[in-house]
Structure formats: C-alpha cells, structure tokens
Amino acid sequence: MAETFRAVTLDADKCKGCINCMRKCPVQAIRVRNGKASIDYDKCISCGNCIRSCPNRAISARYDSYDILNGYSYRVALLPSCMYGQFPHIYDAKLILNSLKNIGFDHVFEVARASDILSLLKRELFIMKDYKEAPVISNVCPACVELICSRYHSLADNLLDFLPPLGVAAKLAREEARGKSGLPDGDIGVFYLSPCPAKVQQIKSGYYSNIKELSGVLSIGETCKKLNLVDVADVRTDDDIKASNMGIAWSTCGGEASNIPNTKQLAVDGIESVVGVLKELEDGKLKDIDFVEMRACQAGCVGGVLNITNTFVAKSKIHTLRKTVLLNKNNVTDKVDKPQEFYKNNWKWETKDVFKLDGNVLKAMEKMSKIETILKALPGLDCGVCGSPTCRTFAEDIVNGTAGDSKCVGRINESFRAGKNARL
Incomplete structure (x- = not known):
C-alpha cells in the first residue's frame, strides 16, 4: 500500500520537546510524549503554524524537487x-x-x-x-x-x-x-x-x-x-x-x-x-x-x-x-x-469525524463523563507541561489511553505541598 503523503513532517532527532508547536497548533493535533513531539495527521490541516513556531527546525514542509x-x-x-x-x-x-x-x-x-x-x-x-x-x-x-x-x-x-x-x-x-x-x-x-x-x-x-x-x-x-x-x-x-x-x-x-x-x-x-x-x-x-x-x-x-x-x-x-x-x-x-x-468542482465536500470521542454514542457519553470528572481534579492552567495542549485535551488523552506516562505538574505540586501522592 502506498504511503500517505504528508506535507508537514517532523524530524524527531531535531525535536527538543519544547511544546512551542503544540501550543500553536489551532486544531490541537500535536502532543509531546517522552520529550518528543508527534503529529496526529488525521487532525492536522497543514496550516504551517508548527513550522513557524519550531525554534529547532524540527518541523518542515515537503514538496517536489x-x-x-x-x-x-x-x-x-x-x-x-x-x-x-x-x-x-x-x-x-x-x-x-x-x-x-x-x-x-x-x-x-x-x-x-x-x-x-x-x-x-x-x-x-x-x-x-x-x-x-x-x-x-x-x-x-x-x-x-x-x-x-x-x-x-x-x-x-x-x-x-x-x-x-x-x-x-x-x-x-x-x-x-x-x-x-x-x-x-x-x-x-x-x-x-x-x-x-x-x-x-x-x-x-x-x-x-x-x-x-x-x-x-x-x-x-x-x-x-x-x-x-x-x-x-x-x-x-x-x-x-x-x-x-x-x-x-x-x-x-x-x-x-x-x-x-x-x-x-x-x-x-x-x-x-x-x-x-x-x-x-x-x-x-x-x-x-x-x-x-x-x-x-x-x-x-x-x-x-x-x-x-x-x-x-x-x-x-x-x-x-x-x-x-x-x-x-x-x-x-x-x-x-x-x-x-x-x-466547478465535481466532488462533494467530505466531512470527517476526527474529533469524535467514539463512534458509539453511548461509549462517547461515558467517555465524556469520565473526562468531566478528571477535569475537576485538574488545576485548569492549560500549561501544556503534561504534553497535551490543554487540561481538557489531557483529560481526553487519559480517557482514550494515549496519555502514556504523562503527569500533571500542577497536581504534583499541589500534592507535594499537601504531603500527598498525585495520581494525575
């Protein structure tokens, strides 16, 4: 099967995990895990904001020679x-x-x-x-x-x-x-x-x-x-x-x-x-x-x-x-x-459900309930240190099982001051 073309590419060797690109992405398609950024190409709209914002030139555009x-x-x-x-x-x-x-x-x-x-x-x-x-x-x-x-x-x-x-x-x-x-x-x-x-x-x-x-x-x-x-x-x-x-x-x-x-x-x-x-x-x-x-x-x-x-x-x-x-x-x-x-074009504009929590409505509602519960436990700082753009996207990543070992630094600091162990 032919490789799907991606106009925006990321060189992991150059990436320093600085989260600049993640914070600039208008569709929240970028995550930083284990010190490296990654792009969810299903959500990416190829706008180039990440290319502009990367100080290490780890993200670039592809085109023909x-x-x-x-x-x-x-x-x-x-x-x-x-x-x-x-x-x-x-x-x-x-x-x-x-x-x-x-x-x-x-x-x-x-x-x-x-x-x-x-x-x-x-x-x-x-x-x-x-x-x-x-x-x-x-x-x-x-x-x-x-x-x-x-x-x-x-x-x-x-x-x-x-x-x-x-x-x-x-x-x-x-x-x-x-x-x-x-x-x-x-x-x-x-x-x-x-x-x-x-x-x-x-x-x-x-x-x-x-x-x-x-x-x-x-x-x-x-x-x-x-x-x-x-x-x-x-x-x-x-x-x-x-x-x-x-x-x-x-x-x-x-x-x-x-x-x-x-x-x-x-x-x-x-x-x-x-x-x-x-x-x-x-x-x-x-x-x-x-x-x-x-x-x-x-x-x-x-x-x-x-x-x-x-x-x-x-x-x-x-x-x-x-x-x-x-x-x-x-x-x-x-x-x-x-x-x-x-x-005139001869195709119909095709919509994509890339931001759905789940294709099953009941499962999506269950996930939404879990996300709201997790959100209440997060500080709402949207700092991005966890590797997700916002607290809400971090909660979504936890529920979807894509957060990996990421932790909320805000919660860790609060728990440290209170003498407790943080779970998030």
Missing part, C-alpha cells in the same frame, strides 16, 4: 501572484514572470488569470443568488476548507462549489500548453509554485485527482532562491502580464471579497481569527453576511510559510505593484467562454 522537471519535454509554471511580493526591490512584474524561463520552464501561466475569471463568475452567482447556503464561504485556502470539513461540519454546504483559482489555472494552463507545444499531455508538465504546505497537501492528497492537470508542486521559497541567481541581463521579457488588478488582489486577504460588489462581505486572515469567525458562523451570529473570505495565513497567501520575504513587506509590494506597474491592467483579458461545469 526541481529534478521532477526533467521528466517532461514542455514545462509550465503556475505562478501565484503572491510571488511578485517576494522581490521587494524589483518592480517590473514582467521581469519576475519571464525569469522563470531561465530556470527550466517553457511557459508561465498566472494563477491570477483564473482569479479574474472566478471573480466574474462569482459576481454573476451573487446577482442570480445561485447558491445553496448563505453566507457563501471561500474555498481558496485549503487549510480553512480542511478545518471546516473536520470540525465545523454544518458549514460544509456553505463552501463555494467553483474550483479554486489553482484548479482552474491548472486546466487552462494545460490547455494552453497543448496549443503552444503541439505535444501530448504525457510530455507536458504543469507545476504549481506553492506558498504553503496546505496547498502542497491539497494537491498531493488527490484533492485534484479528478482534474489530472497538475504534474507536481514546488516551493516558492526554493524557486525564489533559484531566481536570485539569474542575471537580470539574461532575461527576455517577451511575455506580458495578462492578469488584471482584480485577479492579483487575491494574493492578499480581502482581495477576493472586494471583487464581489453589492454584497456584505467579511475577510478574515490568521488561523486563530478564522476559528473565531467559524464559531460565530456555526452559532448563527453572522446571518447578514453574504460572503466570507478566509485565509489561514496572516495577510493571506503572501504570509505563507514557504515564502521568503516578510509578510508585510510582500503585502506592501503587491499593493504598490497594483497601483503603479499594473495601473493599466484593469480589464480582464481572459473570458468566461466555457460552460460553468468547466469551472
């Missing part, structure tokens, strides 16, 4: 617009786009072109009110989608049923490459330059298995390092930017929502803030909102952990780029000239 390009005669790069923000001192976007041809690509397709098309489609969607549930939730960020499907099941039907820009771009890029190269699909490689492990996981886990247009996924960070070695004088700026301001805006939080006029919108970035909004949506507190844009990374895709430039510097660069170099790119050059089925 550039060697994968050698297996194809014609190579296409799917360029996300957040990559323009990775070069603070280069204001010619054409230079960045065309430089990719100097490191092994034959053609570059801007993902923002797909964002342009989707912006037009969504405008029509809201004019016709052709959606199942309100508010409609963006499906662009795979970490947020995974979070909804694993923890906020009631909101799964609110997810937009168009393909995200990456999916549309992959289909259009391969179609364009066939026309330019005259080669069969097997000789054409289409590669996405990813700013985050969530999109790597999305692609590698078969999320786009129904499309088959993507051949691999590379890191923006590694790509930028290669581009920094390219002599600008050797770059031929033959290709112009085809995406409009509207599509490029999607790389920063709020850009997607701002392109849907006459709607009540909400744009939220940062996974902790996303969790807060999802809770309010689930409780029915935001019923007057038409569209919700969610990005797990701060400031949007420019804040992805695989990027190399400071998030806010990159965000500023994108805004400057849109106001100056791309001032004349206000019109969408790509047309919505295909049936809507081309742009």
Whole structure:
C-alpha cells in the first residue's frame, strides 16, 4: 500500500520537546510524549503554524524537487501572484514572470488569470443568488476548507462549489500548453509554485485527482532562491502580464471579497481569527453576511510559510505593484467562454469525524463523563507541561489511553505541598 503523503513532517532527532508547536497548533493535533513531539495527521490541516513556531527546525514542509522537471519535454509554471511580493526591490512584474524561463520552464501561466475569471463568475452567482447556503464561504485556502470539513461540519454546504483559482489555472494552463507545444499531455508538465504546505497537501492528497492537470508542486521559497541567481541581463521579457488588478488582489486577504460588489462581505486572515469567525458562523451570529473570505495565513497567501520575504513587506509590494506597474491592467483579458461545469468542482465536500470521542454514542457519553470528572481534579492552567495542549485535551488523552506516562505538574505540586501522592 502506498504511503500517505504528508506535507508537514517532523524530524524527531531535531525535536527538543519544547511544546512551542503544540501550543500553536489551532486544531490541537500535536502532543509531546517522552520529550518528543508527534503529529496526529488525521487532525492536522497543514496550516504551517508548527513550522513557524519550531525554534529547532524540527518541523518542515515537503514538496517536489526541481529534478521532477526533467521528466517532461514542455514545462509550465503556475505562478501565484503572491510571488511578485517576494522581490521587494524589483518592480517590473514582467521581469519576475519571464525569469522563470531561465530556470527550466517553457511557459508561465498566472494563477491570477483564473482569479479574474472566478471573480466574474462569482459576481454573476451573487446577482442570480445561485447558491445553496448563505453566507457563501471561500474555498481558496485549503487549510480553512480542511478545518471546516473536520470540525465545523454544518458549514460544509456553505463552501463555494467553483474550483479554486489553482484548479482552474491548472486546466487552462494545460490547455494552453497543448496549443503552444503541439505535444501530448504525457510530455507536458504543469507545476504549481506553492506558498504553503496546505496547498502542497491539497494537491498531493488527490484533492485534484479528478482534474489530472497538475504534474507536481514546488516551493516558492526554493524557486525564489533559484531566481536570485539569474542575471537580470539574461532575461527576455517577451511575455506580458495578462492578469488584471482584480485577479492579483487575491494574493492578499480581502482581495477576493472586494471583487464581489453589492454584497456584505467579511475577510478574515490568521488561523486563530478564522476559528473565531467559524464559531460565530456555526452559532448563527453572522446571518447578514453574504460572503466570507478566509485565509489561514496572516495577510493571506503572501504570509505563507514557504515564502521568503516578510509578510508585510510582500503585502506592501503587491499593493504598490497594483497601483503603479499594473495601473493599466484593469480589464480582464481572459473570458468566461466555457460552460460553468468547466469551472466547478465535481466532488462533494467530505466531512470527517476526527474529533469524535467514539463512534458509539453511548461509549462517547461515558467517555465524556469520565473526562468531566478528571477535569475537576485538574488545576485548569492549560500549561501544556503534561504534553497535551490543554487540561481538557489531557483529560481526553487519559480517557482514550494515549496519555502514556504523562503527569500533571500542577497536581504534583499541589500534592507535594499537601504531603500527598498525585495520581494525575
């Protein structure tokens, strides 16, 4: 049986058991036992928070090596617009786009072109009110989608049923490459330059298995390092930017929502803030909102952990780029000239019961009762020293038999002062 791909990996030899990653994980998927962290991949949403927080670089992201390009005669790069923000001192976007041809690509397709098309489609969607549930939730960020499907099941039907820009771009890029190269699909490689492990996981886990247009996924960070070695004088700026301001805006939080006029919108970035909004949506507190844009990374895709430039510097660069170099790119050059089925996903959002205590309702209730009893005996400090993120998760781990030899330090200290032996 093939190994399940994991975009976020942990090197136990580098791990010092410092619990930084455990405390930063928004879905409490990390535990520290016997001085080493471990990830529950059934709960992990590949947001990359643990990668950012690990001081020992024990946690990293996986993606394809550039060697994968050698297996194809014609190579296409799917360029996300957040990559323009990775070069603070280069204001010619054409230079960045065309430089990719100097490191092994034959053609570059801007993902923002797909964002342009989707912006037009969504405008029509809201004019016709052709959606199942309100508010409609963006499906662009795979970490947020995974979070909804694993923890906020009631909101799964609110997810937009168009393909995200990456999916549309992959289909259009391969179609364009066939026309330019005259080669069969097997000789054409289409590669996405990813700013985050969530999109790597999305692609590698078969999320786009129904499309088959993507051949691999590379890191923006590694790509930028290669581009920094390219002599600008050797770059031929033959290709112009085809995406409009509207599509490029999607790389920063709020850009997607701002392109849907006459709607009540909400744009939220940062996974902790996303969790807060999802809770309010689930409780029915935001019923007057038409569209919700969610990005797990701060400031949007420019804040992805695989990027190399400071998030806010990159965000500023994108805004400057849109106001100056791309001032004349206000019109969408790509047309919505295909049936809507081309742009829509053909799968149903699948929810996962990874946070259930037990599949049997009676057993789950029994476990919950035990958890509440244990919780009353714990100090409620949520210090994490036991190796679980909170006192509640520690109680759950005890009941589920996964706590191992972990002990509650708070209880031990209390018992020591009282001259008793602690059991927890």
